[in-house]
Amino acid sequence: MDTIISLLTGLADSMVRAFRHTSTLAAMKLLTAVVSVHLNLDVNKHNAQRLYEVEKKRLSGKRTSYRLDQLERKRKEVREVSYIDVIPEIRATCMEEIGSWIKAYPDAFLNDSYLKYVGWMLYDKQAEVRLKCLLGLQGIYSRKELVSRMDLFTNRFKDRIVSMPLDKDHEVAVQAMKLLMLMSQNCGDVLSAEDCEMLYQFVYTTHRPLAVAAGEFLYKRYLCLPTSCIVSFVLELSWIYLRGILSINFSDESVPTERQMKRNFCFDESAVTSARLSCLCWS
Structure with missing residues (x-):
C-alpha cells in the first residue's frame, strides 16, 4: 500500500x-x-x-x-x-472526494483542515470545481447533526455562497440556491433579511430551474408563518415585480405609487390556503 x-x-x-x-x-x-x-x-x-x-x-x-x-x-x-493543480478536472476530483470523506466519516474529517479547501475552491474560476464544492456542502448541511459543527465555515464563507445564485454558470447558480435553502432550514437565522430579499427576487429570473429553486426557497421559508404575514409578503413581492414592468413601459410620472397601487388591492386572508401559496411559488 x-x-x-x-x-x-x-x-x-x-x-x-x-x-x-x-x-x-x-x-x-x-x-x-x-x-x-x-x-x-x-x-x-x-x-x-x-x-x-x-x-x-x-x-x-x-x-x-x-x-x-x-x-x-x-x-x-x-x-x-x-487541489491547486492547473487542470480543473483534477481540482474537481479532489473536491468531490473530500466531500465524500466528510460525509462518510465526519468525526475524522469534519474540521477546518478539510473544510478550508472546499471553501477556497468556491472561488475557483472553473464552474465544474465550484459545482463539486456546492454538491459536497449540500450533503453536509442536509444533516442536522453536522450543522452545529459548521459554524466557523458558515461564518467565513456565507457571503460567498449567498452571491453564487448570480453565477454565470446556470447549474452552479441552481445548486447554490438549493444549498442556501438547506442552510435556511437547518442553520437558524444564518441568513439575514437583506440576504433573503435578494434571494427572493430570483423567482423572476428567466432561467426556469433557478426560478423554481428560488420559489421553493421562498415557499419553505414562509410556510410556517401566519397567513397575514404571507399575504403581506406576497403583495410586497408582487409590487416589486409590477413596478419594474411598469417602469419599462411608462414614464416615471405615469407609474402609480406603491400606496396608490396597494389601495386597489383587497385580499381575503381566509381565502389564502397553503395549497394556493404553493401554487404561487411554483407558478
Missing part, C-alpha cells in the same frame, strides 16, 4: 498532464476506500474496547494509531498537491 501511494503521489506532481490526472484520480479513489476501511476499524476498535483487557486495549490502540497517522500523512500529500 505504501509503495502504491508513494508512486501515485509522485506521478500526481508530474509535468505530464495525463499522468497527473490519472494518478490523482486513482489516488483519491484509493484514499476514499481507505476512509471506509478507517471507519470500519474505528467502529471495531470501539467495540473491542468493551471486550478486551485494559493492557491489550492500550497496546492495540497504539498500533492502530500509528497506522492511521501514516495514512493521514499520505492523504495530506496527495490532497495538498492536487
Whole structure:
C-alpha cells in the first residue's frame, strides 16, 4: 500500500498532464476506500474496547494509531498537491472526494483542515470545481447533526455562497440556491433579511430551474408563518415585480405609487390556503 501511494503521489506532481490526472484520480479513489476501511476499524476498535483487557486495549490502540497517522500523512500529500493543480478536472476530483470523506466519516474529517479547501475552491474560476464544492456542502448541511459543527465555515464563507445564485454558470447558480435553502432550514437565522430579499427576487429570473429553486426557497421559508404575514409578503413581492414592468413601459410620472397601487388591492386572508401559496411559488 505504501509503495502504491508513494508512486501515485509522485506521478500526481508530474509535468505530464495525463499522468497527473490519472494518478490523482486513482489516488483519491484509493484514499476514499481507505476512509471506509478507517471507519470500519474505528467502529471495531470501539467495540473491542468493551471486550478486551485494559493492557491489550492500550497496546492495540497504539498500533492502530500509528497506522492511521501514516495514512493521514499520505492523504495530506496527495490532497495538498492536487487541489491547486492547473487542470480543473483534477481540482474537481479532489473536491468531490473530500466531500465524500466528510460525509462518510465526519468525526475524522469534519474540521477546518478539510473544510478550508472546499471553501477556497468556491472561488475557483472553473464552474465544474465550484459545482463539486456546492454538491459536497449540500450533503453536509442536509444533516442536522453536522450543522452545529459548521459554524466557523458558515461564518467565513456565507457571503460567498449567498452571491453564487448570480453565477454565470446556470447549474452552479441552481445548486447554490438549493444549498442556501438547506442552510435556511437547518442553520437558524444564518441568513439575514437583506440576504433573503435578494434571494427572493430570483423567482423572476428567466432561467426556469433557478426560478423554481428560488420559489421553493421562498415557499419553505414562509410556510410556517401566519397567513397575514404571507399575504403581506406576497403583495410586497408582487409590487416589486409590477413596478419594474411598469417602469419599462411608462414614464416615471405615469407609474402609480406603491400606496396608490396597494389601495386597489383587497385580499381575503381566509381565502389564502397553503395549497394556493404553493401554487404561487411554483407558478
